[in-house]
Structure formats: C-alpha cells, structure tokens
Amino acid sequence: MPKMKTKSSCKKRFKVTANGLVVGGQAGKRHGMIKRSNKFLRNARGTTVLSAPDAKIIKTMMPYAR
Template identity: 80%
Template structure:
C-alpha cells in the first residue's frame, strides 16, 4: 500500500500538541492593523488551538501527525 500524503498547506500552518489538539496562529493579523482595536491586537498575540470540529478536518489531512 502506498504512503499517504500530508497536505503541504497543513504542515506549514498547523502543529499537533502532545495532547492531540491542533495549534495554529491567531487569525486576522496579516494586514489592516490600523482599523483593529488595541484590545484585538493584544488578544490575538501568540497561538491558539482549533475547535474540535475544525481540528478533526485538519487531522484528516495530516495522517502521520501524532
């Protein structure tokens, strides 16, 4: 049986944590920072984890992730 392929876009954007959650960067910070509030920018620092329904989709595209 051939190897299963990992989606290249997923391996660049997501990581799987040790507990099996999907870690990703905060959305909405690439451009348009002038119109964002300081509170939004502050709260969108760092990384976040995806919700379970979204994580299920991503995990299906990353068959060899833990």
C-alpha cells in the same frame, strides 16, 4: 499499501500537540490593523488552539501527526 501523503499547506501552518490538539496562528492579523482595537491585537498574539470541528479537518490532512 502505500504511505499517505501529508498536505504541504497543513504541515506549514499547523502543529499537533502531544495531547492531540491542533495549534495554529491567530486569524485577523494580516492587514488592516489600524481599525482593530488594541485589545484585539494583544489577544491575537502568538498561536491558538483550533476548535474541534476545524481540528478534525486538519487531522485528516495530516495522517501521521497524531
């Protein structure tokens, strides 16, 4: 059976940790920062762990990142 292909968009945007959690960038920081509160911008730094339903979708697109 041939190898399964990893979705290129997923391998660029997400990473799977050793415990199997999917980590991705924080949403809502592309534009329009002037209207967002300073608290939101502070809390949206770095990366965040995806929710279980979202992680399940990403893991199907990254078959060898488990």
